[in-house]
Amino acid sequence: MPPSGWEDRMGFAEDHLVPLVDEGLGNSAYLVDLGDGRALAVDASRDLRDLHTAARRRGLTVAYAAETHLHADFLSGALQLGHDTGATVLAPAAGHRAFPHRGLDDGDEVDLGGLTLRAVATPGHTDEHLSFLLLDGTRVLGVFTGGSLIVDSAARTDLLGADRTEVLARAQYRSLRHLVTLPDDTAVWPTHGAGSFCSAPPGGERTTTIGAQKRNNPLLAAPDEDTFVRRLVDGLGSYPKYFARLNELNRRGPAVLTAAPSLPELDAGQVKALLDDGGYVVDVRPAADFAAGHIPGALSIALRDQFATWLGWLLPATAPIAFVAGADQDLDEIVWPAYKIGYERLAGHLAGGMPAWTSAEATTAFVTADQAPAAPYVDVRQRSEYDAGHVPGALNLELGDLADHAGDAPAGAVVACAHGERAMTAASVLERAGHTDLTVLRGTPDEYAAAHGLRLEPAV
Structure with a gap:
């Protein structure tokens, strides 16, 4: 018998679904209580500490580990869950994973015991991407959308190369138009959220509903496919270099850990x-x-x-x-x-x-805005942050690409970001490349501008 709380979608989510948010990478995994001591995990990362803790607190054993796509931003924990709990891995058949799993195609269903998981092809973020409808009989409780429909946006489509970006963006358009045919009160449980370099906008909401997205998602407001593609692609910024290799590592399967790793x-x-x-x-x-x-x-x-x-x-x-x-x-x-x-x-x-440390130490000047010299200003924030407002004359060298452009940084520069952490990282990169006499701003661009009688400028 299904447990109480399945009468409505809101009651189910409150009582039987545990979102596990990774604030650093901006992603959510989900643990679903199936009502009989077993659980479904969706898009779990290799760091399973929080998931195992949540399962133990509820007296659950993870019986299924579902994957919406081959992740580029983290190593999957699905194979590890198979080792730890005997979980059956459910994943897109088109992903061709090289380890035991049940491959699913569009329309395939998995009986979870009282609930059903139905695969829906939603290519765009990746070619093989599936969303998963969670059904109680014929009634949709919610949909795990992975990197397809996310809160007020859709995940990026350029991870497979510039030559595939537009093709995948057009696939993403069709996928989202298909998902919004679900009932307006259908819960939407995305994997990617605010802070994810898989292209989620800022904001505190991690889950949503189909109706809310029909009202609020600017991509869904696009009048046609071409406008949708332009809006999506124009909003894509840079992303971490390690993304380029994790897709294949996840296809092969990360090494199973038999003990917790440590630092000697x-x-x-x-x-x-x-x-x-x-x-x-x-x-x-x-x-x-x-x-x-x-x-x-x-x-x-x-x-x-x-x-x-x-x-x-x-x-x-x-x-x-x-x-x-x-x-x-x-x-x-x-x-x-x-x-x-x-x-x-x-x-x-x-x-x-x-x-x-017994050898000589190095130091780096770390000063507040009123202490910072009037020197060349290197802004290491993302381009979108720079465009929103920057110190006049600032040179934008994104931190992620800085090692390749260290020679472009002027001598004696003030290195700055939004607060100071990224700027200190940038200064350490530049120091490794031979720069000296750098000053790191311990503060914001607004504070620096005010201290030097300037006003921030938007992108031209």
Whole structure:
């Protein structure tokens, strides 16, 4: 018998669906209580800690792990769930995954025991993309839309190359027009949300309804297919470099972990040898701590929600990495975000932190707007942020591409972002490339402009 709470869609979502939000990558996975001690997981990442905790609290065993598409922004946890709980992996047949799974095509149904999961072909974000209708008999409770229909937008269509972008955008148009034929009160449970580089707009809402999207989604308001395509494609910005390789890793299947990964302790000599041999040192302490003293050649990537994004954007996955952390920082929050995006060559961390470093330290000026010099201004924010308003005369060099354009940065520049964390990362990239005398702005462009008698300018 279905559990109570299935009488209406809202009651079902409140009682039987657990969204698991990854604030850093901007994605949501879902755990669905099937009512008999079993659960369905949808688009779970390789970091399954929160999902396993939620399942244990409800006394559930994950019996099914559904995948809407081959993810580019994180490694899937579906194969790991198969190992951990015996879950059956449900995934698009057209994805040709190289590990045991049940391949689904448009219209295929899976009996979950009281509920049914129906696959709906919704290509656009990727070729093989499926959405999943969750049905109670013939009644639709909701739809898992992955990277198809998302809150007030649709996911990007350029991940398979510039030559496929428009073709996939046109497929995305047809997919969304098909999804909005569902009843207006149908719950929409997307994977990609605010903060995702798979192209979700800012905002706090992670789920929505078909009716709300018909009213509010600017792409659905496009009068025709050509306008839809233009609006979608024109809104695409840059995305992390590691996206280019995760699709294939997810097709083959990430390595199954038989124990939780960890970071061994390294002494100062081992860290120095790693740097000398072409490895990387990543300092995860707050920007102010890095500025006050750091290992020469280290990259500053402060440990925060966006840590994995910048690790994967700025470093190769093929080189060993050592970390410098503060005494109060959780090493698991370094390891799991790294593993989630396929970074496993983690050599360890400097035992004792910076106090254990016995060689010379480097420093970086980190100043407030009123202390910042009137010097060339390098804005490392995303192009869309720069276009919304920037310091007059500012040179926009996006952080993600900065290593390839370090020679374009003027000497003695003020390096800035929206607050200071990305700017400190940028300064560390430039210092590795040989720049000296940089100043990092500890503040906002508005504060800098006000302190120097300027007004922000929009894009021309």
